[in-house]
Amino acid sequence: MSMTAEQFAEAFERIKKQMAQVIVGQEELVDGVLVGLLARGHVLVEGAPGLGKTLVARTLAVVSGCAFKRIQFTPDLMPSDVTGSSVFDRQSSTFTFVPGPIFAQLLLADEINRAPAKTQSALLEAMQDRQVTVDGTSRLLPQPFVVVATQNPVESQGTYPLPEAQLDRFLVKLTVADPPRDVEQTIVRNHASGFDPSDLRHVTSVTTPEELVAMQSFAQTVRVDDSIIAYIVDLARKTRDDRAIELGASPRASIALLKAAQVVAASEGRAFVTPDDVKPMVKPVLRHRVLLHPDAQLQGTSPDERIDDILRTLPVPRAA
Template sequence: MTTSQQEHGQRSPEQAREALHRVRAEVAKAVVGQDAAVSGMIVALLARGHILLEGVPGVAKTLLVRTLATALDVDTKRVQFTPDLMPGDVTGSLVYDSRSSDFEFRPGPVFTNLLLADEINRTPPKTQSSLLEAMEERQVTVDGSPRPLPDPFLVAATQNPVEYEGTYPLPEAQLDRFLLKVVLPVPPREDELEVLRRHAGGFTPRDLAAAGVRPVAGPADLAAGSAALRSVQVAPEVAAYIVDIARATRQSPSLQLGVSPRGATALLGTSRAWAWLNGRGFVTPDDVKALAHGTLAHRLSLRPEAELEGVSVTSVLDSALNAVPVPR
């Protein structure tokens, strides 16, 4: 790294990759057995996308986001989405200041680096959509004035897959804005025993410092990593492989909605990030297959008759992947 880079807090791609690998170890000090979710959030941050976390209550979704923010040394805020939440409660609003006899803008919790949108499907579509501009444009518009959000900016939204009473399912257009969807499973027996051992030893989720979690990377590492993705090569046959997978989903008789071109572009971006994290300057078909389910599954919509027959999105996507020849 040059003297100029050091003075400006810049990182080389190699230093950034090493720092981001250390983040996984730091998060593991507080969160047991959710390595796939940690990797997914790092990929989303590198590819400048957002992530949807799905899991039953109690599988450490909130703890995961808080711990990752600590390890990355970035600001984080949490919004509990409820039926009475208003758009201004997320984006911020104009408030009258009697001292200046004028309106001033009070930023909402969206003005952060890592926003945890907890149970996003419990709030009405009007409030859900207030996040769309923030997610897509990295800004919010209040009273006609655009206000840029901090960089980096990631929305990590959670939804409960079992309690649908009183919820507002995310529309396809909003689901398509999430780069990745990661399912956080109930941990296997050994991991659950480790959770209990830690709690018996005095661990408390509210005190990450006592667990030894410390910042090991920062925004400069994410910026260096994001810049390095542009140099990750994608061979024409690998690009064609991604397109053919997307087109195969559109031809499936079980789906009423296949992968859009935006979805194919998303898979290209996540595959590049995964290749770079694994120390390669080119994307392989294995990278594409490794990220296909996380990047594409939430963009697919089953036909009602296929749902009645017990067909799953996972099986349809597996069929599409198996139907497309892998380039050599």
């Protein structure tokens, strides 16, 4: 299924429009999740409870027609609870593989930092390789496959923060802020008039997994000029030179930024990337990949602030 930039942009807009029927005022989150999905990446969403993180994932699943599964991560969750396991069948006297919830196209990993490191690792391995190995047998995951993981930034007791190496597996980290007053009023008004977030039957699918795969393929073909690549690399390298950052972005971050920018460009109906496509994705792609120095942490500096500073000091490619 081949595709043009205009068709990509039209499909992107179609999905967004359908999601906007349910999601109110979370355009950035919706865009970020879509970019993560179409760039063949995974999305980490951080925000307080009740801001619509789960609803976004569920709505996307309905709108895109993807198979959706949800795992509520808890401290006692085992890797096999995620990946599935082989169960002894008495009738056939054989072990039969019972797939876990990871065998979905859109997986919502709720409160991923509640599970111990071993379980997290099982998921993260699947995210990276897009296959699951159980009892020595590798099983491919369906296409497209995207994990939308959430975590709560407030509660830190009894959590297992994701190590930097594992955070790096997420293409983007999206932070969900409280909605503005008027948006919140609209949300409450919708509920007052009978909206039920658990019932998404009125939402129809406007795309197919096949179309999403085609969009993923097209995004990879979007042209990236050398100067844009240089700009992306410079951005990543700047995070390594920054005095307030102890651990900068890795080359994988540069690649993630490139992929995200390609999707943004395609969503605008262009078959080439401009600096304008890169800049809005810098913070979502880099914020979880940089580790601030303790001095900076004590001063209350956030990764976003440091990234903003870096963006301000780096000239964008302009003239030829």
